[in-house]
Amino acid sequence: MHRTSPFAIAFIALIVFMAALPQVVRAQQDYPNKPIRMVTMFSESANSNRYRFVAAKLGEQLGVIVVIDAKAGGGGVIALRDVYRAQPMGYSLLLANNNLVGNAFAYKEPGYRIEDYTPVGVMGLSPYAMVMNASAVPAKNLTEFVAWAKANPGKANFGSLGPAAGSNISAERFKLMAGINMTGVPYKGGDQMALAMLAGDIHVTWISLNSARARMQNKQIIGLASTGEDRSPLLPQVPTFREMGYPDMDTATWYATFAPATMPAAMLTKLRGAFAAASAVPEWKTVMEQNELEPYKGTNEQFMAMVRKEATLLGADYQRLKLPQE
Numbered sequence: 001m002h003r004t005s006p007f008a009i010a011f012i013a014l015i016v017f018m019a020a021l022p023q024v025v026r027a028q029q030d031y032p033n034k035p036i037r038m039v040t041m042f043s044e045s046a047n048s049n050r051y052r053f054v055a056a057k058l059g060e061q062l063g064v065i066v067v068i069d070a071k072a073g074g075g076g077v078i079a080l081r082d083v084y085r086a087q088p089m090g091y092s093l094l095l096a097n098n099n100l101v102g103n104a105f106a107y108k109e110p111g112y113r114i115e116d117y118t119p120v121g122v123m124g125l126s127p128y129a130m131v132m133n134a135s136a137v138p139a140k141n142l143t144e145f146v147a148w149a150k151a152n153p154g155k156a157n158f159g160s161l162g163p164a165a166g167s168n169i170s171a172e173r174f175k176l177m178a179g180i181n182m183t184g185v186p187y188k189g190g191d192q193m194a195l196a197m198l199a200g201d202i203h204v205t206w207i208s209l210n211s212a213r214a215r216m217q218n219k220q221i222i223g224l225a226s227t228g229e230d231r232s233p234l235l236p237q238v239p240t241f242r243e244m245g246y247p248d249m250d251t252a253t254w255y256a257t258f259a260p261a262t263m264p265a266a267m268l269t270k271l272r273g274a275f276a277a278a279s280a281v282p283e284w285k286t287v288m289e290q291n292e293l294e295p296y297k298g299t300n301e302q303f304m305a306m307v308r309k310e311a312t313l314l315g316a317d318y319q320r321l322k323l324p325q326e
Contacts, residue, residue, distance in 0.1 A: 031090055031267050035065040038257070039083050040095040041076030050291045051095055054123060054257070057284065061274035068095075077103050081111040084260060090267045093120060094258040098166070098251075101311050105318045108325045114311055116261055118268065119300045121275030123255040124293025127228035128170060129212035129238060135220045136200035142224040142244050145204070149180040159193040159205035160184040163324065167206040169317050170227075170249070176320070177246050197221065208253075209234045210292045227252045232294065251310055255293065256303065272300060 038055045042048070051068050059066035071079040076099040086092035094100075094117065103110050132145060137156075139145040149156040160168040168184060175182050185202050187193040194215060196202050204224065207215070209232050215221045216235075223238035227250050231240055241249035257275060259268055278284065288295065296303060317323070 029266070031270060032062055032064045034091065035067060036062070036090075037069045037086075037092045038066050038095050039069045039071055039079045039086075039092060041072065041079040041097070041099055042070060042095075043072035044070050047291070050123075050287060050293075053287050054095070054278070057278035057281065058257075058274055061277045062270075066093075075099050075103050075106060077107060077110055083258075084112045084116050086260075089260065089263055090271075093271075095123075095255070096258060097255050098253055098310065100258070101307060101314055104311065105314055105323075106325060114307065117258040118261045118263070119303050119307075120257040120259050120268070120271045121279060121300070122296040122303050123257070123279075124288045124291075125228060125252040125254050125296055126293055127209055127226050127232055127252040128166070128206045129209050129226045129235060130170075130174070130204055130206055130224045130241075131197070131212050131215060131221050132204045132224050133197055133200050133202070133220055134222045137203050140222070142239070142241075145224060146178045146180055149178070149182065153181050154183070156180065156182040156203050157185050158182050159196060159202040160186050161188075161190065161193065162186065163321070166253070169314070169321075170206040170251070171204075172321055173313065173317060174246070174249060177248060208292065212238075225249070228294070234292075248313060251313070254296070254303075 036059070038051070038058075040051050042051070048068070048070070055066040055068050071082055076096060079094060080096070080100065080103065083092045083094040100117065101114060104112070104114050130142070132139065134140070137145060137148060139148050145156075158171040160171065162168060171182060171184065182204075185196070187196065190207070190211070193202070193205060194211075197205060197215070198218065198220065209226060212223055212226075213234050216223055223235055225241045225244050225246070226232055226235060226238050227241060229240070229242065229250060231238065231243075241247070259271060285295070298306075318325075
């Protein structure tokens with residue numbers, strides 16, 4: 001029986017590749033030439049308007065329609081898996097937040113790796129604030145709170161929305177870095193936790209800056225520190241954790257658009273250029289401020305380095321705290 005030699009097989013494969021190469025190059029040059037799907041890991045809500053705004057502005061720069069496809073569920077895993085597997089390349093993007101990192105640890109088999117994605121552009125950041133009931137704790141700032149907690153081991157507590165919630169992980173991480181002991185008090189929702197804070201049932205908790213500003217209208221509630229590299233215009237009187245000597249407490253909620261990491265460089269460059277142009281229009285800043293998002297000042301490479309650092313810290317948190325995986 002006649003056998004085809006390995007050389008002949010390789011030669012045929014090369015011919016097929018060379019024949020298809022012009023079509024691949026042309027597809028990249030013409031990209032995009034049809035609507036793009038921007039898959040979000042969020043359900044339809046009041047925040048959906050900001051996602052549609054981003055999609056519309058990106059579409060204007062690319063010259064195609066960009067439609068939002070909300071795929072909530074599994075904390076965002078459904079959306080993450082969808083975009084990772086989607087074809088053709090470049091016509092499904094991901095709009096995600098920190099759950100891109102969190103789900104990689106929250107699930108035993110998430111179906112993706114963080115490095116499977118590369119950023120197209122960052123919508124903005126939403127830092128956290130650590131707030132305290134000053135009538136329940138004899139302290140006026142973060143340094144004094146830490147000193148009080150050390151002098152009264154086991155007495156300090158914090159509000160938590162569950163073991164894997166950002167507020168809980170932030171508190172547990174701070175306990176380690178500050179060398180203090182605090183007991184988590186679980187609540188089913190943010191409103192319930194806010195009432196407990198006002199009543200003095202809990203001493204501190206981590207909440208969004210906008211929520212912190214609202215809570216701090218009551219003079220009992222004071223801001224101890226905020227995450228992020230710089231003080232927020234929302235709470236300029238509140239120092240950052242970095243200022244107070246805790247640089248690894250600077251994690252914020254971020255929102256960004258991603259593409260599969262396997263996307264050809266020419267297509268990714270075009271997307272990043274369009275996102276940069278869209279985010280430079282004055283209306284963009286107004287909409288983001290209305291949605292409590294601060295601009296990200298770094299490059300895509302610096303942002304991805306921040307995401308990897310966040311993953312390293314969170315991986316250590318999961319091991320140390322023995323957080324459950326689904």
